[in-house]
Amino acid sequence: MSTATAQSSPGGPGPAGPDGPDGSRRRGAPPKVSDRARKLRPYLLSVPALVVVIGILYPFVLGAYYSILNYTASNPEPHVVWFANFASVLKDPQFWASVRVTAIFAVAATVIETVLGVVIALLLNRSSFVGKIFERVLILPLMIAPVIAATIWKLMFNPQFGVLNHVFGLGTFDWLSKDTALASSILVDVWIYTPFVAILVLAGIRSLPREPFEASDVDGAGWWYMFRRLMLPMMWPYILVAVIFRFMDCLKAFDHIFVLTAGGPGLATRTLQIGAYEDSIIFQNFSRGSTYMFLLWILVFITAKYLVGVLGKAQRRAAGAEE
């Protein structure tokens, strides 16, 4: 179908076609459509997407509504109990244990992934022979399903037959015990998602203008100075985007932790989403599960708002730094 575009190929960036400089906004172009229809067009194009948005928004609102009901599988005709669920959940030490696990997991995983991801991106950006080979496979852990990744890791963690204990000579070290399960879950998260940070940051580094670096190279600035004063401030927005994506995702981590430990042993890895799963799907207490989720959603929303604010500031500062 490329014949249709041959006339005005994307290679030529100049004004396309014979219409001249004033051609782009000429009125009375061949398709005679009223102004009204023209204004409506974008809305019409978006209608199907909107329907889907509403189709998803409806259960979402319903979920919020569940949190003020006493809806369980054994109580199919619920009535409104207002904030009773919230009161009972907020008084429950299990809930706070979940908050703690979620917070530790999210902060630790995000910090480790960001630092490692930035370092890997910087190393790959040096474009050595070794880096060129490996860049092609950088994305692999990210593309494998988290569930599959967790399955492989669970096999490797196995105390008796697992390859990790064999290679490191750890005997029958239990990677998923009460004390180690959370750290092991973070390790698996780091394995899966560090490439995500590295890819974003690498794309960011490569889009930076060259001139400031060349100028300060001529001035004889050291590597560390250039990194701190030039690269880091200019890269900061990209790093922050990665941090936002990772932190938000970590707050609602489920798949790989669920496969590794199903939230155990005890409450050791029971994140908020796993807690909600237990309450609403296993114990069929839909209202309680929804309350968990509503509280998590508030947490996600507040942190998202805060982080996006930080991002905006960083973007403005980076724009200033580039000029």
Add this chain to the structure above:
Amino acid sequence: MATELKPGQKRLTPGAIFADIAIVAWFVFALFPILWMLLLALKNDAQQTSTYFAFSPTLENFGTVLSQRGTDLTSVDFKSAILMSILNCGGAVLVSLLIGIPAAYAAGRYRFKGSEDLMFNMLSFRFAPELMVIVPLFVIYTQIGLFDTVFGMIWVLQLVTMPLIVWILRSYFEDMPEDLEQAALLDGYTRRKAFTMVALPLVRPGIAAAALLSFIFAWNNYVFPLILSDTAASTVTVAITKFLGGGGQAYYNLTAAAALIGALPPLVLALTIQRYLVQGLSFGAVKG
């Protein structure tokens, strides 16, 4: 190693060597689990727990996983899971493309009232805790009979595929110079023709990247099929975790073989069109 210094070229300094070692260290860590999955999948039943790196490889496990014998052993119908994964994810991506391309075009081309809101809503799906939606959907699905159906899965997977497709394609449409379409309009094309003959072919790489990336993420999804399907529409990811199963004998080699089969489509795509996937990922995130 005597290296001659040429002006303007980087040398083999201790720092550079250290950097290469660090990269190799990361990739040993990153690739070992994948290699291990492959090794384990090639082991026979007798050797699966008694050997580590030296063993006599066999391809038997893949056959077992896909056959009735595997189903009898592990009570997992892996073949049906693969078929369902393809149907669910393929369907979800198709629906998302049909619905998402016009919306992405509208958002990329026109600045209209509410366009940012629509886009923001799309993005916020990505950050909403899935269970917030799944729990009510679980109740609704069981009531209206969508539980454990392909249609139900396609519907809920829109949550995964739609935001990705709309966000990635919007930036492609934004980056496309408007002059091209204007020229087509002046040449007597209708709006629709200008869109299908000029705009659409130009963003074809973007469409491919967005479609494949969202297919991978749909394929990899776990919570939706875990909760909203049982046996009829259940997918590969759910099936693989069942291999690890609680009671009875553990089939580590079969688990690894199943995991490898389940990881194959994303891995093959990642190795062949890696550049587009990376571009799609960074477009979806950085520009959003």
